[in-house]
Amino acid sequence: MHAEGAMLHSKIMAYDLVVIGSGPGGYSAAVRAGQYGLKTAIIEKAPKLGGTCLHVGCVPTKALLHTAEVWDYFLHPAEQGLSCENPQLNLPAVMKRKQDIVDKHAKGITGLMRKNKVEVIAGYGTLLGGGRINVQSAEGTRVIESKAILIATGSEARMIPGLEPDDEFILTNVEILKLQSVPKSLAIIGAGAVGTEFASIFKRYGSQVTVLEMLPRLVPVEDEDVSKELERCFRKAGIRCETGAKASDIQRTGTGVSLNVTLANGKVEPLLVDKLLIAVGRKPNTDKIGLENVPGVQVDRGFIKVGPDQQTGEPGVYAIGDVVAGTPQLAHVATAEGMIAVAAIAGKPFTPINRNRIPGATYTEPGIGSVGLTEAQARQQGYDVKIGKFPFAGNSKASIVGHHEGFVKIVSDAKYGEILGVHIIGPHGYELIAEAVAAMEAEATVDTMINTIHAHPTLYEALGEAFNAVYGQAINF
Numbered sequence: 001m002h003a004e005g006a007m008l009h010s011k012i013m014a015y016d017l018v019v020i021g022s023g024p025g026g027y028s029a030a031v032r033a034g035q036y037g038l039k040t041a042i043i044e045k046a047p048k049l050g051g052t053c054l055h056v057g058c059v060p061t062k063a064l065l066h067t068a069e070v071w072d073y074f075l076h077p078a079e080q081g082l083s084c085e086n087p088q089l090n091l092p093a094v095m096k097r098k099q100d101i102v103d104k105h106a107k108g109i110t111g112l113m114r115k116n117k118v119e120v121i122a123g124y125g126t127l128l129g130g131g132r133i134n135v136q137s138a139e140g141t142r143v144i145e146s147k148a149i150l151i152a153t154g155s156e157a158r159m160i161p162g163l164e165p166d167d168e169f170i171l172t173n174v175e176i177l178k179l180q181s182v183p184k185s186l187a188i189i190g191a192g193a194v195g196t197e198f199a200s201i202f203k204r205y206g207s208q209v210t211v212l213e214m215l216p217r218l219v220p221v222e223d224e225d226v227s228k229e230l231e232r233c234f235r236k237a238g239i240r241c242e243t244g245a246k247a248s249d250i251q252r253t254g255t256g257v258s259l260n261v262t263l264a265n266g267k268v269e270p271l272l273v274d275k276l277l278i279a280v281g282r283k284p285n286t287d288k289i290g291l292e293n294v295p296g297v298q299v300d301r302g303f304i305k306v307g308p309d310q311q312t313g314e315p316g317v318y319a320i321g322d323v324v325a326g327t328p329q330l331a332h333v334a335t336a337e338g339m340i341a342v343a344a345i346a347g348k349p350f351t352p353i354n355r356n357r358i359p360g361a362t363y364t365e366p367g368i369g370s371v372g373l374t375e376a377q378a379r380q381q382g383y384d385v386k387i388g389k390f391p392f393a394g395n396s397k398a399s400i401v402g403h404h405e406g407f408v409k410i411v412s413d414a415k416y417g418e419i420l421g422v423h424i425i426g427p428h429g430y431e432l433i434a435e436a437v438a439a440m441e442a443e444a445t446v447d448t449m450i451n452t453i454h455a456h457p458t459l460y461e462a463l464g465e466a467f468n469a470v471y472g473q474a475i476n477f
Helices: 024-035 051-056 058-075 091-115 193-205 224-237 331-346 375-380 396-401 429-441 446-450 461-469
Strands: 013-020 040-044 118-122 124-129 132-137 140-151 155-157 185-189 208-213 240-243 246-252 257-262 268-273 275-278 282-284 317-319 360-362 367-372 385-391 407-413 419-426
Touching: 013 024, 013 331, 024 040, 024 051, 024 091, 024 118, 024 331, 051 058, 051 091, 058 091, 058 193, 091 118, 124 140, 140 331, 185 193, 185 268, 193 208, 193 224, 193 360, 224 240, 224 367, 224 375, 224 407, 224 419, 257 275, 317 331, 360 429, 367 429, 375 385, 375 407, 375 419, 385 461, 396 461, 407 461, 419 429, 419 461, 429 461, 446 461
Parallel strands: 013 040, 013 140, 040 118, 140 317, 185 208, 185 275, 208 240
Antiparallel strands: 124 132, 132 140, 155 282, 246 257, 257 268, 360 367, 367 419, 385 407, 407 419
C-alpha cells in the first residue's frame, strides 16, 4: 500500500534530525544531536535499541570470549598453583549471562534517549524524498519529515548463494548465539574477525573446530606477520586451519552438515560436522530503505558514497556506519562518523575520518589490535620502511598472566621516524592498541614513544620495547 494512503495521522511531524537505525552509530548520533539541542527522533524496527552490535555482534560475542578466557584457567588450574576438581561449563548459564549484559545495555540506551530528549519511533523507516520518511509499524503507517536524515541502518551477514541459515545446523552470528549446548564439531567458513573469534570461543568450550578460508591467510586485512602468528597459535591450540580452501556441496544431513572442501593443494576432502558457521562478511542494509526515492544518493554495490561530512549527494541526507562505502564495518567507526555528521548538521566544527587512524580489534586468543599501514602497504606506498618488533615472551606481565604468544610490530618511516602502523598480536592486544592510536593521532614519532615512560610490569611496556626495537635497542629481548 502506498505510504500516504495508509497514514494514521494527517499531521506531519517536523524534526531537525531523524536517525534511521539505533546501532552504536545511530544512537550515539542521536545523543549528540540532543546535546546540541536539535529536535531529534530515532527510528528502530527491532523491539529494543542497540542494533546488531549490541544484540548479535560485538557485545554478546565478547561476553562469550570473556567466559572462554575464564574457562581456560579452570581447565589448567595447576599453572596458577590452584586445584580445581571436575570443572564444568554450563552453556545455558553462559548464554543467560551474555543476554543479561545485552539487556542491561539496551535498557541503558533507552535511558540515554530520554535523558537527551530523543523521541524513539518504533517501525521500519523508508525514505520518500524531500526530507520525508515513511514509518511502517504494527500500529500502521505514518509519514514524518525532517530537515536532515541520517541513514544508520547497518549490515547483516552475507550468505553463500543457495544457503539459508537455521537455528539447528547452518548458522550465522545470529543463530550461533542461541546455542544451548556445545557442538562436538564446528566448521567455520570465513577467517575474518567473526570467524576467528567464534573459533576461539568454541575451541576453548570444547568443540573440534575447523576454519576454512578462501584467501591465502587468516585475518587477511591484518599485517602478514600477524596472520602467520594467529595461524600458528590456532594450530597449537588444536584448531584446524585450511587457507586457500573452498567449500562446496553443503548439505544438511538431519543430524549435522556435510560439505566438500577443496584444499589449497587441489585435493577434495569430505567433511561432516555438527554445525556450520557462515562468516564470509556482511552486506549493507540499503536495498529496502527507499534509496530509489532520493536520486542524489550514489550507491556502489549497495554501499552509500559520502563526503568528508558524511553527507550523501542528496542535500540533507547523511549516512554512517556499515552502509558507507570506503570505511571498515566497525562499530567505533560508525560512532565516529555519527559525531561528524551531527556536527556538520549542527554547524559545529568536525574532523573527517582518517582511515589510517582507525583501530582494528579482533578478540581471539591471542588478541589482535592494529592501526595504520601494514608493512606491505607501507612499502607499496614507497616509504623507506624501518621495523621494530618485540615478542611478549620478553614481557614480565605476559609471564604473570601466562600468555606469552605474539608480539608488537612497529612500521615506521626511516627518514623522519613517522609511525606508519602498529600491529599487535598477544594478550589483550585489542586493548593495547589504544596507545598506538593516540600516538598516531597526535603525530608522535618513534623517538617520542621511546622517551615515553611505560609503567612496569605492564603488558603495554611491550609497545615501548617495540619502539626501541626500531633502532635495535630493545632491552628485554
